[in-house]
Amino acid sequence: xxxxxxxxxxxxxxxxxxxxxxxxxxxxxxxxxxxxxxxxxxxxxxxxxxxxxxxxxxxxxxxxxxxxxxxxxxxxxxxxxxxxxxxxxxxxxxxxxxxxxxxxxxxxxxxxxxxxxxxxx
Numbered sequence: 001x002x003x004x005x006x007x008x009x010x011x012x013x014x015x016x017x018x019x020x021x022x023x024x025x026x027x028x029x030x031x032x033x034x035x036x037x038x039x040x041x042x043x044x045x046x047x048x049x050x051x052x053x054x055x056x057x058x059x060x061x062x063x064x065x066x067x068x069x070x071x072x073x074x075x076x077x078x079x080x081x082x083x084x085x086x087x088x089x090x091x092x093x094x095x096x097x098x099x100x101x102x103x104x105x106x107x108x109x110x111x112x113x114x115x116x117x118x119x120x121x
Contacts, residue, residue, distance in 0.1 A: 004037040005118040006030065008069060010107065013053055013061050013114045028069075028104050028113070031077045032096035038117045044068060050115070057119030064115060066107035073104050 009016050011026045041062055044050035050064035077097050107113070 002121045003032055003034045005032050005120055006037070006041075007059075007116040007118075008073065009114045009116075010103075010111065011114055012112075013063060016114045016116060017061075025103075027098075027100065028107070029073050029077065029097075029099045031098070032120065033077075040072070041115060041117060059116040059118040062115040062117070063112050065109075066111040066113055067109050069113050069115070070104055070107050073099065074101075 007016070007030045008028045009022075009026045010028065011023055015026075016022060038060070041050055041052075041060075041064075044064060045052050045062070049068045050062050053061040053063065077099065
């Protein structure tokens with residue numbers, strides 16, 4: 001299976017790095033997507049809206065403001081297509097999407113979120 005597993009959390013990258021101590025209440029969304037499923041975060045980095053911290057695939061770590069990420073999550077998880085994050089179509093792999101709308105809505109506008117994207121190849 002080639003693709004990506006994405007985790008978005010309110011925890012810091014350092015907190016999220018210790019998977020044995022992850023606060024499950026801090027998770028905002030997780031999903032699996034196909035080969036181009038990480039293009040959306042690469043696009044945000046190219047636009048200066050996200051910062052990549054690590055890039056070895058196990059995982060790739062990023063941070064971005066809730067101002068940027070929350071609207072995408074509220075619009076629906078979608079697989080990136082041609083560098084765009086389609087905001088009107090839910091295309092993650094069936095059964096692989098977990099979203100916590102109340103936690104997402106509770107994010108403060110300037111809050112820094114952690115994004116992990118794991119290579120599943």
